[in-house]
Amino acid sequence: MTEKLKGQQIRHLLRRAGFGFTPVEYLAYRDLEYEEAVERLLNFEGEDNSALEALIESQNFDFTNGDDIKRWWLFRMLFTRRPLEEKLTLFWHGHFATSLKKVRNPYAMYVQNRLFRKLCMGDFGNLLLAVSKDPAMIVWLDNQQNRKGKPNENFAREIMELFTLGIGHYSEADVKEAARAFTGWQVKNGVFTFNKGAHDAGKKLFLAESGNFDGTQVISILSRHKQTGRFLAAKLLNFFLGANFDRALLKRVAGAYEVDRQIRPMLKTIFLSKAFLSRENQFSLVKSPCQYVVGTLKHLQISTIDGDLPRLLSAMGQDLFAPPSVKGWDGGTAWLSSDTMMARFNFANRIIGEKFDALKKQGSLKDLLAEKGVDDPRTCVAYFLQLLVEGDVPPPVVKRLEDYLGKEPFLKGAEAKTLLDERLRGLLHLIMTLPSYQLV
């Protein structure tokens, strides 16, 4: 394999398994074989993340404040050395979508987020059990009110519809029986408690099995269910690879689950599949707002997080800790609407402004460009297109951007110097508004 092709594959992997990369982060993976890079991302426990933890310590986040927990998480996405850990945490946040808007307790949301991070790669049965006992989840899906005699079905329905089997693989009767099994699973003083007095210990008929089931047994039945493996496999494939995969791959990923319900081997199967690396599956997913924002900050090597970044993400359609519904974010083309696209464009404009204002203090733009071998419109457009979209644009676009930039900024004199600053900002803004830049 050529170095060029391998480089492409590793950058694709870093974008999909994480949120993009800074030049330094790329260097850490560039010389690995592709399979080694996959292993390193998957087995992230070995990565020393103490620099991130120290940085977070220095920020003095208030975990009882909704904006602070959002910024805390963005810090993690931006500075972690374990990108897949954060990406997978985001996946589980969407899967087990829980919102501050109802829970109204940022600290409980923070605790839940830590739980996702801690259990993201291992036994799904453990994760499901922990989530089912998670205080934010109990409040979110009303299990607090689920009591013997008059069960509340909300959690029981969603655990099957959204967390394990998917719609169509259970009956209304299963919902009612599962609700009975989860009676008495409550929160007291901020922690999980089993309220025996509220629990219905009677016999239940659930998914063709019968017994005096409680929640733990229902979770066990659900996590061992063949359909759960298929449901999770499809969802992970859609998230990490896209909708373009065949039944055989779906079967292999589901098969990896069936062994002992571990998430890690499922991801390994996905990242090592031919489909993952195929040309048609590269730059084939719409970037989520997190991917767009964190990736852009990494690309431009911006290391400050503005206080209103969570609000900007929300305007793009991804309010962290506040997904739009119990189904989480639909993702894909659902990210694309006029106002969310405009919010992306305007974020790009703003972040470029900040970057260039900072660069001004570091010296002449012309000298910085010269170091990269950039000294005219053609080399300049080519350089930034390669950096930001791997050069993946139709030829007329290159021409049009060169026209926009013009020759004048590369002439001598004070006027040209100002013009270079103006047009470079415009050029980068325009590249970030390109359809190609919306894709990962």
Next chain:
Amino acid sequence: MNPQLQSDPKLEGGKTSRRHFLALSLLTMTGLAQPAALAGRVLEDKSGRRRCLVVLTLSGGNDGLNTVVPYGMGRYYDLRPKLAVKGETVLPLDGMVGLNPSMGELAALYKEGKLAVVQGVGYPEPNRSHFRSIEIWQTAQPDIIGDTGWLGRYLDLQDKSDLASRMLAAVNIDPVLPKSLLARKITVPSVYDLGDFRFKVDSHYQDDRERQLSCFRDIYKDYQFKGALAGQLVKTGLAASAASEKLHKLTADAAAKSSAAYPDGRLSASLRLIAQMVAGQVGARVYTLQMDGFDTHANQSRTHNSLLSNLSRSLKAFLDDLESRGVADEVLVLVHSEFGRRAQENDGRGTDHGAAAPCFVLGKGVKGGLYGEHPELAANKLVQGDLGFKTDFRSVYSALLEDWLGSDARAILGRSFEKIPFV
């Protein structure tokens, strides 16, 4: 007297009722042979301005029983020992049902004849999943997973000259485009915050804006790009830049003219924006928006009452706003939810996912009143504990599509439904 209507959603072919027959013959007279002629017809009011429809979705499943309260049915109080709205506080619509006391403004609009309440609206074999049920309402295709919306198909039926004469064919006031607006021929823009909905450039170099915008448009117009997403990205990006430029020009004047007193909240902000767009002659035929928070599984009363109060005050302010801008005749509002809630309250002072529920249609052009029958509450009349529907939601859509928007409901909904005569 309020008009009462017995609707039969299964009406078809030989079982045609008299009213249905009349509707059909009207269709024939206006040119059934050329449905396109009907579809393209523009209904205008006296001043020659065009009509539009605002569709407000109460997201999460609104508890219909505590919204339009059947205070005259003793069974209601058996089903809702803790949650029932007391009979003496209800704002009566007739001797049997009344509005939740949080909705004083809507009760007043009802008295003025500007509010139609359609009872027991739903569809056969109700689905209790939020997502599937709202999809059914939005596509109006309960039997398949449709990929166009009922409003999208309506827009697709408009002829080209009609669409071209409009600044925007439709606008969604929400970050996510609802499936109801998915169309084949056009991409409907979404606008959430008008201040942010603008192609901005670096504050040091405002003079460069036109150059950048023109470069952006040139690039987007001929973006030849592989992959399934290219088309949608290009369409959305172009729609965003075009719509934002148009809207800013139009609403700059209209913004100042508002005198209505809106309550706080997102719903008010969205409705105010719609009023600006209508007054600014954006020309959209459809606006969509949603209000969240109706999934009241636990401790429902306070939350639900406060939602209904905000809804009622916001809608009243909206109608006042339209009136003060001189466009009240142009707008009709439909308020609906994906389903109602279980008849019997649960043990957590809340209610679980249910089925049929009432819809509201309001505006100056509405024939106010109570329509349809209230579902029976007797145990043996409930369907798996839920209210059975009395009016198919497509009967409501049919009236809106034909009698308000002047379109061809049959072409959009796939078959005929008896229309509820609230227009």
